[in-house]
Amino acid sequence: xxxxxxxxxxxxxxxxxxxxxxxxxxxxxxxxxxxxxxxxxxxxxxxxxxxxxxxxxxxxxxxxxxx
Numbered sequence: 001x002x003x004x005x006x007x008x009x010x011x012x013x014x015x016x017x018x019x020x021x022x023x024x025x026x027x028x029x030x031x032x033x034x035x036x037x038x039x040x041x042x043x044x045x046x047x048x049x050x051x052x053x054x055x056x057x058x059x060x061x062x063x064x065x066x067x
Contacts, residue, residue, distance in 0.1 A: 025033075
């Protein structure tokens, strides 16, 4: 059991060392990339909604002659 705690302690120490080596991006870059991702996801969601609506319309109203 003590061996497991030793390995876990070594893992935590090595993880902390690795995190200190990370070069973190600047705040402005992070915000810009976050806005890019939000905009991209919004455009993609609108596109998927539009395609889904079109397919639903084609299937139910045109092919099944409902509506």
